[in-house]
Amino acid sequence: MPAANRAEIVVDLAAIRANVRRLRELAGVPLIAVVKADGYGHGMVESARAARDGGAEWLATATIDEALALRAAGDRGRLLCWLTVPGEDYAAAIAAGIDVTAYSVAELDEIAAGATEAGLRARVQLKVDTGLSRGGAPRADWAAFFERARAGELAGSWKVTGVWSHFACADEPDHPANDQQEARFHEALALAEEAGLRPDLRHLANSAAAVLRPGARFDAVRCGIAVYGLDPAPGHTQDLGLVPAxxxxxxxxxxxxxxxxxxxxxxxxxxxxxxxxxxxxxxxxxxxxxxxxxxxxxxxxxxxxxxxxxxxxxxxxxxxxxxxxxxxxxxxxxxxxxxxxxxxxxxxxxxxxxxxxxxxxxxxxxxxxxxxxxxxxxxxx
The missing domain is CATH 2.40.37.10 (Lyase, Ornithine Decarboxylase; Chain A, domain 1)
Structure with missing residues (x-):
């Protein structure tokens, strides 16, 4: 530590690379490295680069601003964001080739307007609420949500690149909500298919589920805390070979x-x-x-x-x-x-x-x- 520093945070980028490699090996499917909230305190841009170097096929942030900051820093790979409010600048995200997430028909309508403004076809992922009761389309809205998503595809406003959801209790592997959510996600995927949607990516597993629930891995896993070397389900995992960064x-x-x-x-x-x-x-x-x-x-x-x-x-x-x-x-x-x-x-x-x-x-x-x-x-x- 430089003598003048009272205190500092030291981040080992090699640990992030190694953790990504290990998680991809464990999961056996592409990895979405979550770098929101300034890379969980590790630095978003630097963590993102290390995750890419470790083999992460996708990055993910919460907000459009975070995703745009990654683009400004030079990242050109596949990139997902998901947390928006009415009036977001979807056009900027679409122009930057960022996959944006919709939770509702109203959000899809805003994305359509953003695509028109950008003069480009958007890349849209659909989030469904399978039991977390946070973000995502509720069950009662799925039919209308998928119908609007398919109509937007046919109109050329966007391509639906993904359908996804998020676990509430994956860090408690015996919690009954896990099986319930996985079953509901299968139901959502079936309804999306009936509506004519053929997403490239279906993803449900966070870090804990990526390690503990092989059936929830689908086409990719979204790993956040595990990328930085911390146990996503303390007390329920064997030594995963992760190294805190x-x-x-x-x-x-x-x-x-x-x-x-x-x-x-x-x-x-x-x-x-x-x-x-x-x-x-x-x-x-x-x-x-x-x-x-x-x-x-x-x-x-x-x-x-x-x-x-x-x-x-x-x-x-x-x-x-x-x-x-x-x-x-x-x-x-x-x-x-x-x-x-x-x-x-x-x-x-x-x-x-x-x-x-x-x-x-x-x-x-x-x-x-x-x-x-x-x-x-x-x-x-």
Whole structure:
């Protein structure tokens, strides 16, 4: 870490490439690498390039703006986006060759107008709601939705390139919703075929389903968190051979002694029951460190000097305090908030469990004032 940096996020692009290769091997079908939300905190453009290099046939973002940013950065491969509101600039997406997603007849009508404005035939994917009850056409609307989609094809407004849906409970492999959703997706595909639609791509599986539900793989799998090396279904998967790409590092700002009875940080959540030493780490919730990492007894841990050190007291906006257990490392010594398990440091999953959340949130929210630095362990830099 450069000496001037108080803290940084280090992303190993080789890990992303290797994870994509591994997921394609596991799934046996083309892979759609999801790089929304700034690549789950890893950097959208850089993660996208690494995923392409690893063999991802498709990329996916949530918004049109994200997809357009990838095009502006030079990506020319197949690219899907899916989250829009009325009045979106569909013409720009169509002109850039981006596959846009429709949830409703009203969205299809807007896409038709965008295709006319762009003077091009759109590439449209249809999302159906099979039980997540979030985005996607509800069951009662499927017939009209598919009929309008086919009419638009015949009119030359678009080509329907895909039909897809999303699991609610794939990270719980025994949840009955999984079988129900897969059955409903088959029903949707049959109705789409009856309407005359012949999509190139049928996709349902997210990272967890890509690994745990072979029957849900269809023509492609959409992998997000697994691309970045994190377990999509903790407790339900064997070692998948994935490598976490993100390491979050900082440097101790100071070290001080505490006496028994001294209390730490706002609200005096923690009081030392013995003499100890503590270190000040210059990151906090302003940098995306969850305030829930605080804990009176079992908060999150960081790595200092080859040992795990617990956070003591409340996480503040700009700093946290860690218990050094009587050791006295120098100010400036490296601190690892989380990183790959092979490094012997706390992981994003460890932090998720300490904070009562999921690893997705840990890596996606981290950042704030921390610069992001890219390395490539395959080429030694």
């Amino acid at each position: 993100m390491t979050v590092r900082a440097r101790l700002a100071m070290v001080k002694d505490l006496a028994a009875g001294d209390s730490v940080s706002y609200g005096h959540l923690w009081t030392a029951d013995r003499p100890t030493t503590v270190g000040l780490v210059p990151v906090g919730y302003g940098d995306g460190v969850p305030r829930h990492a605080s804990g009176p007894h079992h908060g999150a841990e960081v790595g200092v000097g080859g040992k795990r050190r617990p956070i003591r007291g409340r996480v503040c906006m700009d700093q946290v305090v860690v218990d050094l257990g009587g050791d006295r490392p120098d100010a400036g010594e490296a601190v690892v908030l989380f990183g790959p398990p092979a490094a012997g440091v706390p992981t994003a999953q460890d932090w998720a469990e300490a904070c009562g959340t999921i690893n997705y949130e840990i890596v996606t929210r981290i950042g704030g004032r921390m610069p992001r630095r890219y390395v490539d362990s395959e080429v030694g830099r």
